[in-house]
Amino acid sequence: MNVVQKYGGTSLDSLDKVRAVAEHIASFRKEGDGIVIVASAMGGTKDELISQAKQLGDNIPKRELDALLATGEQKTAALLAIALQNLGIPAVSMTGFQSGFITTDQHSKARIKEINTERVEQFLKEGKVVVIAGYQGISETGDITTLGNGGSDTTAVAIAAQLGWDCEIYTDVDAIFSTDPKIYPKARKLNRVTYDEMMQLSSGGAEILETRSVELAKKYKVKLFIGKSLESDKRKGTYVMDGSFYIEEMPVTGISISDDCSIYSLQGMKNDGTVIAELFQLLADHNINVDMISKQTYRDNTCTISFSCTDSQSEELDAALENSKILSEATLIKQSSLSIISLVGVGMATSPGVASKVFTTLAREGIVYYQITTSEISISVTVDSDEKIKAVVALCEAFGL
Amino acid sequence: MNVVQKYGGTSLDSLDKVRAVAEHIASFRKEGDGIVIVASAMGGTKDELISQAKQLGDNIPKRELDALLATGEQKTAALLAIALQNLGIPAVSMTGFQSGFITTDQHSKARIKEINTERVEQFLKEGKVVVIAGYQGISETGDITTLGNGGSDTTAVAIAAQLGWDCEIYTDVDAIFSTDPKIYPKARKLNRVTYDEMMQLSSGGAEILETRSVELAKKYKVKLFIGKSLESDKRKGTYVMDGSFYIEEMPVTGISISDDCSIYSLQGMKNDGTVIAELFQLLADHNINVDMISKQTYRDNTCTISFSCTDSQSEELDAALENSKILSEATLIKQSSLSIISLVGVGMATSPGVASKVFTTLAREGIVYYQITTSEISISVTVDSDEKIKAVVALCEAFGL
Numbered sequence: 001m002n003v004v005q006k007y008g009g010t011s012l013d014s015l016d017k018v019r020a021v022a023e024h025i026a027s028f029r030k031e032g033d034g035i036v037i038v039a040s041a042m043g044g045t046k047d048e049l050i051s052q053a054k055q056l057g058d059n060i061p062k063r064e065l066d067a068l069l070a071t072g073e074q075k076t077a078a079l080l081a082i083a084l085q086n087l088g089i090p091a092v093s094m095t096g097f098q099s100g101f102i103t104t105d106q107h108s109k110a111r112i113k114e115i116n117t118e119r120v121e122q123f124l125k126e127g128k129v130v131v132i133a134g135y136q137g138i139s140e141t142g143d144i145t146t147l148g149n150g151g152s153d154t155t156a157v158a159i160a161a162q163l164g165w166d167c168e169i170y171t172d173v174d175a176i177f178s179t180d181p182k183i184y185p186k187a188r189k190l191n192r193v194t195y196d197e198m199m200q201l202s203s204g205g206a207e208i209l210e211t212r213s214v215e216l217a218k219k220y221k222v223k224l225f226i227g228k229s230l231e232s233d234k235r236k237g238t239y240v241m242d243g244s245f246y247i248e249e250m251p252v253t254g255i256s257i258s259d260d261c262s263i264y265s266l267q268g269m270k271n272d273g274t275v276i277a278e279l280f281q282l283l284a285d286h287n288i289n290v291d292m293i294s295k296q297t298y299r300d301n302t303c304t305i306s307f308s309c310t311d312s313q314s315e316e317l318d319a320a321l322e323n324s325k326i327l328s329e330a331t332l333i334k335q336s337s338l339s340i341i342s343l344v345g346v347g348m349a350t351s352p353g354v355a356s357k358v359f360t361t362l363a364r365e366g367i368v369y370y371q372i373t374t375s376e377i378s379i380s381v382t383v384d385s386d387e388k389i390k391a392v393v394a395l396c397e398a399f400g401l
Numbered sequence: 402m403n404v405v406q407k408y409g410g411t412s413l414d415s416l417d418k419v420r421a422v423a424e425h426i427a428s429f430r431k432e433g434d435g436i437v438i439v440a441s442a443m444g445g446t447k448d449e450l451i452s453q454a455k456q457l458g459d460n461i462p463k464r465e466l467d468a469l470l471a472t473g474e475q476k477t478a479a480l481l482a483i484a485l486q487n488l489g490i491p492a493v494s495m496t497g498f499q500s501g502f503i504t505t506d507q508h509s510k511a512r513i514k515e516i517n518t519e520r521v522e523q524f525l526k527e528g529k530v531v532v533i534a535g536y537q538g539i540s541e542t543g544d545i546t547t548l549g550n551g552g553s554d555t556t557a558v559a560i561a562a563q564l565g566w567d568c569e570i571y572t573d574v575d576a577i578f579s580t581d582p583k584i585y586p587k588a589r590k591l592n593r594v595t596y597d598e599m600m601q602l603s604s605g606g607a608e609i610l611e612t613r614s615v616e617l618a619k620k621y622k623v624k625l626f627i628g629k630s631l632e633s634d635k636r637k638g639t640y641v642m643d644g645s646f647y648i649e650e651m652p653v654t655g656i657s658i659s660d661d662c663s664i665y666s667l668q669g670m671k672n673d674g675t676v677i678a679e680l681f682q683l684l685a686d687h688n689i690n691v692d693m694i695s696k697q698t699y700r701d702n703t704c705t706i707s708f709s710c711t712d713s714q715s716e717e718l719d720a721a722l723e724n725s726k727i728l729s730e731a732t733l734i735k736q737s738s739l740s741i742i743s744l745v746g747v748g749m750a751t752s753p754g755v756a757s758k759v760f761t762t763l764a765r766e767g768i769v770y771y772q773i774t775t776s777e778i779s780i781s782v783t784v785d786s787d788e789k790i791k792a793v794v795a796l797c798e799a800f801g802l
Contacts, residue, residue, distance in 0.1 A: 015453055052480060059487050065479070079453060
């Protein structure tokens with residue numbers, strides 16, 4: 001069977017683990033199988049390299065940081081190819097540029113423009129396992145780029161899409177669960193989720209799979225599988241696929257939790273749109289990621305706009321707001337240390353009563369909630385982080401998760 | 402002034418040293434100067450990476466080892482570029498392939514075929530200091546290659562030749578000395594040596610500069626300078642140049658010492674050349690580097706051939722000889738733990754009496770010597786390693802070094 005497998009940093013954070021991954025690959029490989037492995041940097045490498053760069057000054061140019069960080073995955077890829085060859089498996093390592101990943105030139109968050117798989121396919125034709133350094137590519141002007149957080153997932157899905165192969169993402173969790181088992185120990189393991197559900201679960205903080213890679217898998221119909229490294233029983237993991245398997249509809253598939261969130265509400269703004277445009281330009285200029293956004297308009301033609309960002313970005317945002325004239329035209333109310341709880345389910349679109357059940361449950365438990373946002377397949381509410389566990393447990397029980 | 406500077410691994414083996422090198426570069430850089438820096442891997446990196454590879458098995462494929470080792474220089478280059486930018490110096494790092502080093506495909510000992518400096522020159526035109534990862538290149542089929550021991554010296558001289566610039570090699574020694582000051586504390590610092598002398602001194606074990614890079618500098622008339630890192634007084638270092646500065650001829654410029662050497666003598670061989678050809682084919686097959694070679698022919702049409710190799714290679718050679726039929730046609734005499742002492746000097750070619758003085762000095766001191774080989778600008782003798790210091794001191798005094 002032809003397959004792209006990606007192994008995460010915790011699966012490769014020692015030479016023993018590199019050897020174990022190689023043995024695992026050797027154990028299932030049959031003559032004629034096409035196998036591409038995407039390697040992450042050894043766990044901790046990225047933080048260590050960034051810390052070294054920071055010791056050289058406050059100004060870390062992104063082009064140079066990308067060149068520095070790319071060595072992490074290149075190293076693991078070479079070590080894994082060496083380990084495979086020592087098990088008698090012909091294998092070659094390839095960096096991002098060697099495997100043909102052409103990206104945009106936005107350093108530290110480049111996007112893949114195209115993949116020239118000519119050399120990869122040549123090696124595969126020669127019967128070799130191809131080990132690709134994840135997370136990296138090269139811009140059209142020849143600079144080394146990295147793909148941002150979770151970039152190795154994107155590398156794996158993209159090469160799978162290009163080759164028309166299935167993609168297996170191996171990490172340190174067993175599978176995707178209906179919610180975080182650390183919060184709700186009875187959380188159900190999900191055998192299958194849809195791409196859309198997975199995207200909601202990812203962006204809501206599930207941290208198992210990068211949202212972009214799921215988006216890519218959906219676009220190119222790549223069959224995705226998430227499982228624990230070295231576990232060969234596929235029944236223990238989770239398949240991510242399109243929605244056609246939904247015979248019996250479950251309104252809510254999972255609950256994801258995003259912590260350390262701040263909510264900003266700007267009240268009493270003029271509703272002519274210019275201040276709002278200015279505000280979001282300011283957020284973009286400071287590279288602040290906004291998750292929830294909601295807006296109410298009032299009869300006196302004023303409005304309130306609310307949005308969330310992470311607590312860690314809020315300091316920068318406060319400074320930026322202070323230097324802008326936006327605050328003079330509105331009243332700011334800021335809440336920190338909040339959690340966003342998102343209920344996700346493709347079935348939700350056709351199941352009325354989900355929102356009602358959410359609000360009834362929270363009210364019954366006496367949990368105060370603030371913003372509410374919804375998409376076709378999700379409902380998110382913010383609660384004080386202290387109330388998070390109580391809320392998740394109550395909602396899991398209410399929806400039978 | 403336009404210059405290529407190479408910094409060795411010991412000059413860059415901590416973040417503090419990386420910062421110090423950056424400060425040094427910043428201190429002498431003037432507006433409009435063209436500066437290319439060639440960075441080595443941080444001291445100890447190569448050994449550590451090789452050790453990690455070895456822990457994965459006995460079979461270390463050279464292609465993968467090259468991909469692994471190349472990360473060392475790539476990392477230092479990026480860190481140095483970051484340090485420079487933090488001092489307000491615009492700088493970019495480049496890997497071997499980015500800086501256009503196209504090599505042969507002999508992994509671990511590739512040779513440079515051509516350098517496409519287009520991108521380097523573009524960055525230089527933009528006023529940037531270009532920091533090139535030394536020791537590496539890319540083959541025509543797109544595989545990462547390394548240039549072998551001392552490869553970063555070769556990188557530096559080659560790019561200097563291509564750009565038509567001077568080249569400065571910074572390392573942890575002050576300069577080139579007439580002999581190793583650890584053995585003869587009164588050794589003279591050499592202000593200038595010729596390319597040929599430097600090559601003899603390098604290949605004789607001076608270990609300061611790789612022979613190949615001196616050869617390259619000679620071929621392309623690159624002005625070379627050797628000095629201690631961060632020392633800005635050029636008078637303390639050594640210039641390597643052509644022989645035109647020799648007004649007053651000194652017959653012997655320096656003495657180099659090569660330790661841990663074995664000498665093989667095959668006596669009583671038929672002098673028809675076939676056995677000798679076979680012998681040297683065997684040495685080549687086992688990749689054994691031969692330094693001294695000498696041959697005597699006798700009246701009965703037999704001959705004796707002697708050659709030297711390092712003690713560390715002699716074990717492999719013994720095994721290879723045992724499996725060949727060469728030993729059945731000759732008597733082998735092997736001596737180990739020898740030192741080769743080489744007296745080097747361009748002036749030697751036109752100064753009679755040097756050999757006589759060498760032999761007289763050694764005889765007077767009662768030092769037994771074995772093989773003698775000579776070139777136009779050198780005389781080498783082997784002595785027991787125990788006698789090495791006594792011999793070097795006596796020869797230094799005799800030649801006023």
